[in-house]
Amino acid sequence: MDGLTIGEVGRRTGLATSALRYWERAGILPPPLRQNGQRRYDAGVVRWIAVLRFAQGAGFTLDEIRTLFHGFGAETPLGARWEALAHDKLRELDALIARATRMRHAIEAGLACGCVSVDDCMAGDPSAPADGPAQAPAQPALRRAGGTR
Amino acid sequence: MDGLTIGEVGRRTGLATSALRYWERAGILPPPLRQNGQRRYDAGVVRWIAVLRFAQGAGFTLDEIRTLFHGFGAETPLGARWEALAHDKLRELDALIARATRMRHAIEAGLACGCVSVDDCMAGDPSAPADGPAQAPAQPALRRAGGTR
DNA sequence: CTACACCTTGAAGTCGGCTTCAAGTCAAGG
DNA sequence: CCTTGACTTGAAGCCGACTTCAAGGTGTAG
Numbered sequence: 001m002d003g004l005t006i007g008e009v010g011r012r013t014g015l016a017t018s019a020l021r022y023w024e025r026a027g028i029l030p031p032p033l034r035q036n037g038q039r040r041y042d043a044g045v046v047r048w049i050a051v052l053r054f055a056q057g058a059g060f061t062l063d064e065i066r067t068l069f070h071g072f073g074a075e076t077p078l079g080a081r082w083e084a085l086a087h088d089k090l091r092e093l094d095a096l097i098a099r100a101t102r103m104r105h106a107i108e109a110g111l112a113c114g115c116v117s118v119d120d121c122m123a124g125d126p127s128a129p130a131d132g133p134a135q136a137p138a139q140p141a142l143r144r145a146g147g148t149r
Numbered sequence: 150m151d152g153l154t155i156g157e158v159g160r161r162t163g164l165a166t167s168a169l170r171y172w173e174r175a176g177i178l179p180p181p182l183r184q185n186g187q188r189r190y191d192a193g194v195v196r197w198i199a200v201l202r203f204a205q206g207a208g209f210t211l212d213e214i215r216t217l218f219h220g221f222g223a224e225t226p227l228g229a230r231w232e233a234l235a236h237d238k239l240r241e242l243d244a245l246i247a248r249a250t251r252m253r254h255a256i257e258a259g260l261a262c263g264c265v266s267v268d269d270c271m272a273g274d275p276s277a278p279a280d281g282p283a284q285a286p287a288q289p290a291l292r293r294a295g296g297t298r
Numbered sequence: 299c300t301a302c303a304c305c306t307t308g309a310a311g312t313c314g315g316c317t318t319c320a321a322g323t324c325a326a327g328g
Numbered sequence: 329c330c331t332t333g334a335c336t337t338g339a340a341g342c343c344g345a346c347t348t349c350a351a352g353g354t355g356t357a358g
Contacts, residue, residue: 007334017335018317026315036324038335044268051267058255062315069267078270079263086256093256097249104242106207107235114228118200118218119193121227156304166305167347175345185354187305211345299358306353312346323336328329 003033003040013049020049028052028066051078059089152182152189162198169198177201177215200227208238 010017023029029048032041048069055065064085072081115121159166172178178197181190197218204214213234221230264270 005335016317019315021336022316036335038324047270048267051270054255054259057252058259059249059252077263077265078267079260079265082259082262086260089256090253093249093253097246097253100208100242100246100249103206103208104239104246106203107238107242110203110207110231111228111235113231114226116226116228118197118227121196121200154305165347168345170306171346185305187354205345302355302357304354304356307351309349311348314343316342318341319339321337324334325332327332 002035003042004045006039006041009041009045009049012046013053015049023052023062026062026066028062028069059093060085064089151184152191153194155188155190158190158194158198161195162202164198172201172211175211175215177211177218208242209234213238 004012006017006020009015009020020029024031029045029052032039032045034040052065052069055068056062060068068081068085072084113121153161155166155169158164158169169178173180178194178201181188181194183189201214201218204217205211209217217230217234221233262270
């Protein structure tokens, strides 16, 4: 046994090999040894990838995950690293949830409004008819996330 | 008075003129009359834009907003159009909120875990130590939304 | 005439996290 | 020797909603 090929790692983790190469280039996965120019991974990489995917699922960007993996002194335990990043992320998530909740309310306000045409409806303007759906968007959208292949 | 220039509309609505042109090309705002090749908008466009921005703020994509504005028979009232689109969007938002809430839980599980290194932590694998942070991500991320200039 | 402010267009750039493609390398099997 | 299959690379494409850029037109003021 001289290490896993990238295809083997892909099979074991359910990931595309292109993603593994991408993470390596992005400085997240350390470059493995090579045999004849081909990557040979230590079996431990599977666990690293599990942590990576977990962090991604928790909402961390690759930038943040790079920090999680390589951005602290080598002696800093994983738990402490996680904690250092978690508070900001929790606040981001709370903001996201709050925003999504406001969007829900906006949609319901739109349902309650019952306008006939664009020109007799709506907000944003002090001379507006009544209690139309309210003001501006402020935060345009929320993008969807890609599935896992 | 022969209509508002695009710059004037931008000023009144707080939008970049590039956005107005983009929406026109995207088939959302109808092309206005022109004088010497320049767009001259009817004052009513301001209200259209308010509705557009409101819908955007409620989470609708430009595709959906195009449907909202131009995708029904001309006799269909705005309220009915809104309703036709609202139910799916509410479900999407609920899914989003649920996902964000799961992400919150994941982060908190990570905080409770207290692992020292990547190799002694984590999930996804049946031989894992204990009740590590749990399984996979399934839905990678949530993208941030751009502010309103 | 020049300067200036405003408008026009199409093409390309931005962000994140990949995927896809073209072209090439390499080892094992028939 | 030739094919097959897995690997390598860099470059480009994708999604959404725009912004930015280059190059040029037009109207008005001084």
